[in-house]
Amino acid sequence: MALIAVIDDDLDILDASSLVLKTNGFDVITANNPNDGYKIIKEHTPDLIILDVMMDEPDDGFFLAQKLRKENIKIPIIMYTSVSKALGVDYGTSDMVPVDEFVEKPISPEQLLQKINNLLKQKKGA
Amino acid sequence: MSPEDKPRVLVIDDEDSLRIGVKRLLELEGYDVDTAENGTEGIRKGSSGEYDLAVIDLKMPDIGGIDVLKHLREKKPNTVYFIATAFASYDTAVQATKMGADGYIPKPFTSEELYHHLENGYKKRKLIIEAERLRQDRERRLLEVHFERTRLNTIINSLADGVLVVNKDGQAVLYNPAALKYLQLDEINIEEYVINKLPPEISVIINQYLYTKNYNPNSYSAQVELKPEHQLFAEVTCSPVPHPDKSLAGVVTVIKDITEFKRLEHLKSQFVSMVAHELKAPIAATLGFINILTNEKLKVTDEQKLDFLNRSSSRLTGLLNMVNDLLDMSRLEMKTNVREIKELDVKEIIQDVINLFQFEIEKKKLKVDFIITEPVMKLNADQTEIQRLVTNLVSNAIKYNREEGKIDVNLACSSNYLVIKVKDSGIGLKEQEKNKLFSEFFRAKNEHTKNIHGTGLGLSLVKKIVDSYSGKIEVESEYGKGTEFSVHIPLKKR
Numbered sequence: 001m002a003l004i005a006v007i008d009d010d011l012d013i014l015d016a017s018s019l020v021l022k023t024n025g026f027d028v029i030t031a032n033n034p035n036d037g038y039k040i041i042k043e044h045t046p047d048l049i050i051l052d053v054m055m056d057e058p059d060d061g062f063f064l065a066q067k068l069r070k071e072n073i074k075i076p077i078i079m080y081t082s083v084s085k086a087l088g089v090d091y092g093t094s095d096m097v098p099v100d101e102f103v104e105k106p107i108s109p110e111q112l113l114q115k116i117n118n119l120l121k122q123k124k125g126a
Numbered sequence: 127m128s129p130e131d132k133p134r135v136l137v138i139d140d141e142d143s144l145r146i147g148v149k150r151l152l153e154l155e156g157y158d159v160d161t162a163e164n165g166t167e168g169i170r171k172g173s174s175g176e177y178d179l180a181v182i183d184l185k186m187p188d189i190g191g192i193d194v195l196k197h198l199r200e201k202k203p204n205t206v207y208f209i210a211t212a213f214a215s216y217d218t219a220v221q222a223t224k225m226g227a228d229g230y231i232p233k234p235f236t237s238e239e240l241y242h243h244l245e246n247g248y249k250k251r252k253l254i255i256e257a258e259r260l261r262q263d264r265e266r267r268l269l270e271v272h273f274e275r276t277r278l279n280t281i282i283n284s285l286a287d288g289v290l291v292v293n294k295d296g297q298a299v300l301y302n303p304a305a306l307k308y309l310q311l312d313e314i315n316i317e318e319y320v321i322n323k324l325p326p327e328i329s330v331i332i333n334q335y336l337y338t339k340n341y342n343p344n345s346y347s348a349q350v351e352l353k354p355e356h357q358l359f360a361e362v363t364c365s366p367v368p369h370p371d372k373s374l375a376g377v378v379t380v381i382k383d384i385t386e387f388k389r390l391e392h393l394k395s396q397f398v399s400m401v402a403h404e405l406k407a408p409i410a411a412t413l414g415f416i417n418i419l420t421n422e423k424l425k426v427t428d429e430q431k432l433d434f435l436n437r438s439s440s441r442l443t444g445l446l447n448m449v450n451d452l453l454d455m456s457r458l459e460m461k462t463n464v465r466e467i468k469e470l471d472v473k474e475i476i477q478d479v480i481n482l483f484q485f486e487i488e489k490k491k492l493k494v495d496f497i498i499t500e501p502v503m504k505l506n507a508d509q510t511e512i513q514r515l516v517t518n519l520v521s522n523a524i525k526y527n528r529e530e531g532k533i534d535v536n537l538a539c540s541s542n543y544l545v546i547k548v549k550d551s552g553i554g555l556k557e558q559e560k561n562k563l564f565s566e567f568f569r570a571k572n573e574h575t576k577n578i579h580g581t582g583l584g585l586s587l588v589k590k591i592v593d594s595y596s597g598k599i600e601v602e603s604e605y606g607k608g609t610e611f612s613v614h615i616p617l618k619k620r
Binding site: 005010012013016019020023106107108109 | 404406407409410411412413414415417421423424425426430434439441
């Protein structure tokens with residue numbers, strides 16, 4: 001059973017995402033700020049991370065993703081955000097944003113599950 | 127000779143008959159004649175009166191003609207002087223001329239000789255006066271030009287915008303202190319090549335003019351960051367200065383400080399992205415819940431369903447409030463809102479607002495006390511505005527409260543004011559945050575507020591509404607303990 005970490009400061013999103021993932025057979029751990037997120041990742045080494053940008057935070061989602069990559073933690077990350085279009089920026093994935101997928105909120109459960117399964121397959125294959 | 131053009135002559139001679147004779151002769155010829163019977167009187171009259179011509183006898187008992195001439199020449203340099211003497215000699219003639227005599231009349235002279243001398247003298251006098259007039263005119267004009275130039279310089283130097291003019295060789299021709307300030311130069315020397323001292327964004331534009339063969343009449347502007355980190359932004363406009371032959375004489379560069387404009391622009395885009403984020407977050411959360419509720423594969427208990435619906439409703443209420451805040455803000459700012467002033471029961475409004483937030487209040491397990499100190503007058507105001515005011519105060523008191531905290535809402539009338547107080551037991555404000563509290567988009571940022579959503583418009587809107595009723599708003603707060611807002615709105619006497 002794959003373990004997924006969901007890190008989002010929006011408690012409603014956190015609960016809704018967890019429920020969808022749990023009912024689809026994943027184990028889920030959650031955190032509502034980047035610091036706690038880092039702690040649960042170090043402690044449980046999840047198979048995949050769903051990370052919000054959390055623009056209100058001084059150490060935001062980008063920061064956490066960069067920190068993990070610097071420590072050579074290569075767990076797939078899905079960056080989940082509602083801001084990129086608002087900023088007029090198409091982030092995509094790059095060295096600046098070292099994540100595997102970049103998705104705009106809101107996303108349907110089917111799409112999210114598809115992206116998760118794709119990344120987990122890639123990981124197994126590698 | 128016309129009467130206006132009567133030449134005035136002073137005859138200085140100690141010989142009575144000569145004086146009288148000359149006076150008579152000259153008056154017949156239309157001269158205006160004055161006489162003096164010795165040197166002393168001659169000096170006195172000659173230096174105080176205005177004469178065109180003077181005839182001075184060389185030998186006089188008191189003061190000699192040469193000395194009289196010396197005196198008068200000094201006092202009245204523009205009078206034409208003749209020396210007259212019976213002891214005519216070449217030497218005295220030379221000496222008299224050296225001392226500044228314009229002519230020499232040997233005695234005895236015939237009337238024709240006298241007329242001839244004085245006529246020429248008078249012509250000379252006219253030329254002298256005309257030359258003097260021209261000289262004064264020129265001086266006056268020079269003064270005017272000088273004054274104009276000084277005034278123009280003063281104006282250019284007083285401009286808030288920087289001005290720098292270069293000639294077609296790129297040498298500085300004119301600049302003002304503001305230009306030095308914006309370009310951060312200690313000095314510019316006139317005729318110094320300055321293009322290489324300018325920021326590249328400016329020198330590129332100027333060089334385009336200087337190195338283009340054909341005269342280009344267009345102006346070009348660029349926004350230039352003159353000091354890093356948004357400290358100084360300028361809009362620089364370069365325009366060509368034409369020569370009369372329509373070739374390029376130089377380039378005038380005007381530097382305008384737009385730092386504040388840039389700051390507002392930055393604030394605006396920050397605000398837009400923040401608002402977009404704040405608007406999108408509740409939509410994403412609500413859609414997340416709806417996706418769960420509509421998905422038959424997901425097993426959800428009835429209790430969970432109710433919780434998700436309540437939470438969706440709460441997020442949508444928040445969204446609605448935010449949109450209303452935004453609309454009210456722009457309406458108040460554009461002053462386009464049509465007020466509908468009527469008698470309002472503020473008790474009812476406050477109770478309605480508290481009821482509206484019941485879910486949020488229960489979720490945070492807050493205790494809300496609404497205390498009314500009777501008698502409470504009816505308020506003449508716009509219902510939507512007062513509702514918004516109360517909504518924003520109560521919504522803040524909930525948002526920034528702790529779990530199981532307390533909210534006290536007080537309504538009372540004191541003298542001519544209706545007073546609404548909303549007190550929370552929340553996170554409170556730091557001293558430096560109090561001042562910024564009512565400015566648009568401000569949100570207290572600290573470890574307690576990071577999970578609280580908002581656009582930062584709520585309180586600035588409250589302040590705008592209170593101000594529009596000539597009321598006042600006060601805030602008392604202790605960091606970590608809570609905040610109390612007091613709103614005073616004047617009751618109109620009828």
